[in-house]
Amino acid sequence: MIFSVKRTMAIFQKDYKDILKNYFVSSSVLMPLVLAALYGRMGVETVNEHYLIFNMTFCLVAAYVQCSLIAEEKEKNTLRGLMLSPASTLEILGGKSLLSFIGTILVIVISAFLTEYKPENILVISIAIVLSTVFYIGLGTVLGLMTKSVMEASVVILPFIGIFSFGSMLTYFADKFPILKAAEYMPNSQLINLANQVQTGAGLLDVWFNFAIILAWVAVIYVIVVIVYRKRMMD
Template identity: 25%
Template sequence: MTFKRVWAIFIKQWKDTIKNKAIFIQFVIFPIIALILTETIAKGNSEIPRTYFVVLFATMYAGMVPNVIMASIITEEKEQNTLRVLIMSNVKPLEYLLGVGSYTFLICSLGAVFFGVVGGYRGAELTAFVGILIIGILSSLILGSTIGILMKNQMSANSVVLPIAMVTAFLPMIAMFNKTFAKFSRFLYTQQINYLVNDLSKSNFTMERFLIIGVNIIAFLAIFLFAYRKGTFSE
């Protein structure tokens, strides 16, 4: 594995995103909505905390965007046979995944910083807020990559990744209003991410929360390794 090839994939994906407006919109839609709602509804309204919409949409962002984008990018390149050409050009599957994954991670991390700034976080609070979202982003990256590897085209990928992303993104919001859903969603990594970004006090950073997130990540990694070793990456 060479950094040069990983960097080349990174730059290629950057250029592709500039051309592909659908991918670009997915990166920015949740931060923009959070900004608009915060500035038009939460600002100056004592009944709604400034961080309300930020926390809500940041959780959705971490739980949905990396999933959908990774699955979409991988399966699109499969469909267009670009991925097969790259593999035949001595680009290893892991190099490709690192290139695309690092690009998606960087853009989503910038989105996390944007959410933090809109929410008015500063200093240690901003660092904690962004750090928690990054954990969620990494979890979703693994999940989205797995779906992209397993599916043969975008249509089949969308039929799988969208329902999963809807659950990871919107279940924490539903759980806010339904205690029954909350009993189940607490075992989901995005629910714990939501709990953490909603209250950045040290007392809320419990071992249980990070244990649940860790179990989710281990499960995603196990499925990812199975998919990767299955040998259908470029098919």
Template identity: 55%
Template sequence: MTFSMKRALAIFQKDYKDLSRNLFVSSTLIMPLFFAVFYSRIGDGGVDITYFVINITFSLVAIFVQCALIAEEKEKNTLRGLMLSPASTLDILLGKSALTFVTTMILIVASSFLMDYAPKNLAVIALALIVSTFFYIGIGTMFGLMTKTVMEASLIVMLPFFFFSFSPMLLPLEDRFAIIGVLEYLPNVLLIDVAHQVEDGANFGAVGLELGLLTAWALAAFVGSVVMYNRKQTD
């Protein structure tokens, strides 16, 4: 797969215009900030509350916005035009992911600021958040390719929203239900684990396993989105 920065940038600009005109999708960008303000007013909820808001941001922005942008292309029958254009698979997927990535990172930084979250090792947390963003964008891409309209996209993303936002709350039940232990290997739980270890003074070496697993999840999501995109392109 070849890559053209010019083509990817053109797709980025097009998505920016589409998102700014679609109030239904762009209005969801306010929700993470609402949750951040709400929990900051309650008091210091610690790392768990902070990452509850961050995981909501991943679901509402990285997954939903990415899913909606692709679904809108399909709804307007413009995605097929992109597929038949000289742009490569990498041009299209990275171009359509760039806006979501930038928006997600801005909202995470803004939410962290509102909640007065200052990690002890910013480099480790920044890397974990970036890798996690790639994973959720990959999930959003796959869900977008599965849907046909923006309304359908808004419904289908409810599943990952509840799963990735609220599944960490089930971990205290691990002693009663052994299968819940599987949740510890999910990217949202791994991210929270990294955050707790960083607060205890961990560096890159101490969280190497968790970062490796997060990277594996991100690569799996990327490969899955490429495979699904190529299949849709063939169809």
């Protein structure tokens, strides 16, 4: 299969032009930045506080923006036009994910600057952030494909924002409710765990288990993406 960068970039450029005029979706990008600015002024002391903002960015930018972009394509019947074009599944989903990906990374970098986050191992953290972004974009894609309109997508994503932004806090109550221990295996919890280890001097090999769990989440979500997308290609 040939992957066309030109087709992928064409979809990305279209999305970029479109989102600049879509204030409903583009304003959601600002929320983590506002929070980061506030936290920055108050002074962020723990890794968990930094990652509260980062996990919110994943939910609001990577997942929600992606979900809205896909849902709007469905709502306006433009996704069918892309599907009937020579663009492959990978080119369409790649092009549609690029904006959310760049947006997420930019917001995280700016937020990290505002909250003065200085990871001990920038390489490990960068890989973890990129992997997490890929996961949340997959989540947004699935939810976007499963909903029929932007309004519906905005509602459907709310529980996921709650779970993936604040879900890691559930582990605080794991002693009382052992079932909540499962929350440790969520990608957001794994990212926080990994970041805490990195701050104490851990390297790439020390956090392989966290990476493996995040990677498993990525694999599962993209299998679901492909299944749902193929279903949506047909009426």
